Amino acid sequence: MNRRHFLAGGLVAATTALGGGLLFRSRASASEGEFPVTRTEKEWRKILTPDQYAVLREEATERPFSSQLNDNKKAGLYACAGCDTPVYSSETKFDSGTGWPSFWAPVSEEAVATRTDFKLVYPRTEVHCATCGGHLGHIFNDGPQPTGKRHCINGVALNFKPGLPTAS
Numbered sequence: 001m002n003r004r005h006f007l008a009g010g011l012v013a014a015t016t017a018l019g020g021g022l023l024f025r026s027r028a029s030a031s032e033g034e035f036p037v038t039r040t041e042k043e044w045r046k047i048l049t050p051d052q053y054a055v056l057r058e059e060a061t062e063r064p065f066s067s068q069l070n071d072n073k074k075a076g077l078y079a080c081a082g083c084d085t086p087v088y089s090s091e092t093k094f095d096s097g098t099g100w101p102s103f104w105a106p107v108s109e110e111a112v113a114t115r116t117d118f119k120l121v122y123p124r125t126e127v128h129c130a131t132c133g134g135h136l137g138h139i140f141n142d143g144p145q146p147t148g149k150r151h152c153i154n155g156v157a158l159n160f161k162p163g164l165p166t167a168s
């Protein structure tokens, strides 16, 4: 991380030295501030599958009904596919009929962060992993109670972990 700060201070020299400046090609969600887990684009490409990379790092959207997790009704946690941090739980998952895994709340308020996305004609609330900045999906206001929120999440951005931690 110190290295990242250093490079940001000497942008021109650093990008030249790195041959192409891949470090700075990250999208807004990943470059807006610092995340506990940061990696270069090259490292992400190594760690993630091409589909995971497209969604998490480039904010692509998977085809609806393409993720097995859409229909998954097992109890467990959904971790960010980028950094393995739990972001959603089966306890707030519901069938939205949209073809994307949907949740009415994240596993904790700290697990995810949002920003406004103007990619379409109307602004949307983009949601990303608070730990690595990976794009997860969008939040809409037509979800069920108690929150009224619908977190519309790309299944490819999630790793399902069966079993919920037991309350102690």
Ligand SMILES: [Zn+2]
Residues within 6 Å of the ligand: 080, 081, 082, 083, 084, 085, 129, 130, 131, 132, 133, 134
């Ligand atoms: Zn993450």
